[in-house]
Amino acid sequence: MDFNPVILSIPLYFTLIGFELIYQLVKKVKVYRTNDAISNISCGISSQVTNALWGVLSIAMYQYVYEHWSFTTIPNAWWSYILLFLLVDLMYYWFHRSSHEINFLWNTAHVVHHQSEDYNLSVALRQASFGGAFAMVFYLPLALMGFNTYAFLIVKGLNLIYQFWIHTEAIDKLPRWFEYVFNTPSHHRVHHGRNPKYIDKNHAGTLMIWDRMFGSFQAEEEKPTYGVTKPTNTWNPVWANVLPIVDMTNQFKATPGFWNKLKVLFYKPGWQPVELGGYQMAPEVNKKTYQKFDVHPHIPMIRYVFMQFILAIGFTSLFLFTHSNYALTVKLTMAGFIMWSIAQLGILMENRKSWIPIEYVRLIASGVLIVFMIGGTLSYGIAGAFLLLFGFWFYSASRRTE
Structure with a gap:
């Protein structure tokens, strides 16, 4: 139960970041900013530390459902791992998509990952501290189906490890067949774009077929502008996690009516009642005037x-x-x-x-x-x-x- 492929892959993560830094030097392009990269990795540290404290509760929840409520027991065979891989990826797609389309999940479980205005491998490590607590709910059907906890954790960890390498601008588009089936850097750059045409697109973990099937696919066209529509403007990883929750809480308090308050939590980010202005569409990015947050000391x-x-x-x-x-x-x-x-x-x-x-x-x-x-x-x-x-x-x- 203690085996965690994500933590064991930490040396690999930093090795690949090293290669990306070499790429920056060779190509003479600005891939990393020290302040942003430290902030990204610090958010990853925060996420792993909090997960170490209460992640065991999520695993215990899965184990309990598996032991007491599963319909059958799936054997540990090669075909069961292939089936589990497909199902884990499908469940991840729906958790990820829900985290973009439900305001409560967006602000508590996912927005932190999108706050960086850069796009490099350090962004892959930028994770919300509370995301794991909500994600497990989406995977519980796998426990009901009879996939044992150990197999689930292995496959889920490998699914997350795959998603690390796609956070880069160093790789352009790959062969067409690969782009059609798998998630790639090109597809995921779209996902991190704050351009209106790119928002809430390409939610896939490993397989891009889910986005194509469920109508959320968008090919990369012009280069994305990265980040969120309301910039976080802090390098403090703790405040980066707390600020979206504070903003959502303030919106909840300021919204009149019980049903409207519920809609603040469960409708898409940007929703508000008509009397307060109605749904707020993301504005187009003016690349001539747009500036990244870049406060730094001497x-x-x-x-x-x-x-x-x-x-x-x-x-x-x-x-x-x-x-x-x-x-x-x-x-x-x-x-x-x-x-x-x-x-x-x-x-x-x-x-x-x-x-x-x-x-x-x-x-x-x-x-x-x-x-x-x-x-x-x-x-x-x-x-x-x-x-x-x-x-x-x-x-x-x-x-x-x-």
């Missing part, structure tokens, strides 16, 4: 944030591979520190100087955590060296200007 601070971000990735990897060994209080402490760290680094990238003192507090908390995790005299020395080194580095970075 170079020394960026270097400091990048190094702290690498440490956060390392600590997160430790947490993801070992969290089952810890008591709940330790899990929550580690998860809380990770979330605090990535949020704080995002805030520093926004050049919000009023938050600089908080970073010293976080550094001290880092030292305390080192002592707690390692224990013994050695850990005090490591924590002390850590605080002196990074405290001095941060002090220098926060005082220097470009």
